[in-house]
Amino acid sequence: MSDIKYTYFDLRVKGEPARLLLAHGGVKYTDERIELGWNDPKPWTELKPSMPWGQLPMLQWKGESICQSMAICRFLAREFNIAGKTNLEMAQVDEIVDVIQDGISATYKAWYAKSKEELVKLTEVTYQTMLTQLEKRLAERGGEWMVGNAFTWADLQLFFFCTEEFLEPGVVSAYPKIANLVGRVGAMTNIKNWMETRPANGKMHPGYQIYFQNAYKCITDME
Ligand SMILES: N[C@@H](CCC(=O)N[C@@H](CS)C(=O)NCC(=O)O)C(=O)O
Numbered sequence: 001m002s003d004i005k006y007t008y009f010d011l012r013v014k015g016e017p018a019r020l021l022l023a024h025g026g027v028k029y030t031d032e033r034i035e036l037g038w039n040d041p042k043p044w045t046e047l048k049p050s051m052p053w054g055q056l057p058m059l060q061w062k063g064e065s066i067c068q069s070m071a072i073c074r075f076l077a078r079e080f081n082i083a084g085k086t087n088l089e090m091a092q093v094d095e096i097v098d099v100i101q102d103g104i105s106a107t108y109k110a111w112y113a114k115s116k117e118e119l120v121k122l123t124e125v126t127y128q129t130m131l132t133q134l135e136k137r138l139a140e141r142g143g144e145w146m147v148g149n150a151f152t153w154a155d156l157q158l159f160f161f162c163t164e165e166f167l168e169p170g171v172v173s174a175y176p177k178i179a180n181l182v183g184r185v186g187a188m189t190n191i192k193n194w195m196e197t198r199p200a201n202g203k204m205h206p207g208y209q210i211y212f213q214n215a216y217k218c219i220t221d222m223e
Helices: 016-025 042-050 070-078 087-113 116-140 155-161 175-185 191-196 205-210 215-222
Strands: 004-009 030-034 058-061 064-065
Touching: 004 042, 004 070, 016 070, 016 191, 030 042, 042 064, 058 070, 064 070, 070 087, 070 155, 087 116, 087 155, 087 205, 087 215, 116 175, 116 215, 155 175, 175 191
Parallel strands: 004 030
Antiparallel strands: 004 058, 058 064
16 A cells, blocks of 8 residues: 555546656555545535645655645655756756646636637737747756756656646647656656556536637637
């Protein structure tokens, strides 16, 4: 029985990057998936009061618990030596991760607004600006990895953003260096294996679908 347990909903949103890190690290852990509230509210209603911040994800690591998705990721990245080699590199990794988090937060905002105008702004302005800037930063840093000429979790976070329900695959191909990086991360043995074998998302409730499908599809559905 593993002394590592990761608890999150049966979803690939805020909690999925840590699952990618755990996959990359190749550690054995219990992947505890809490049923989505709209399918059955009971499991989360019972668990929520015992969570320090009333939210998931939570990582239990050898007798200690850590919450907050990005704190968990930074911890795992340091454990697996992909946080950056120096203090400066760690800051450069954080810089990229924060840019991606801004893009993810903008996505949530547009989902909640449920307005076509916001979704169009997200896809045509926010994503395009962010990907253009990331492509430029990647070129400045040698074109292969986002930081320090070596794989770090900044690359993994970029992989997450480009392969989950944020962008259409065709969008990434317009940014050749990012597309190449995403392809190389996806071909890493542990990541490839995780992507091919991970559990499917839990059953989605139609009323909540907008929150978990990419904005391009949301726009098409609104037309
Ligand atoms: N800042 C927190 C936010 C976590 C969060 O929003 N978790 C959501 C799921 S993605 C949650 O637990 N929702 C259930 C609730 O708030 O009752 C983090 O990054 O971990």
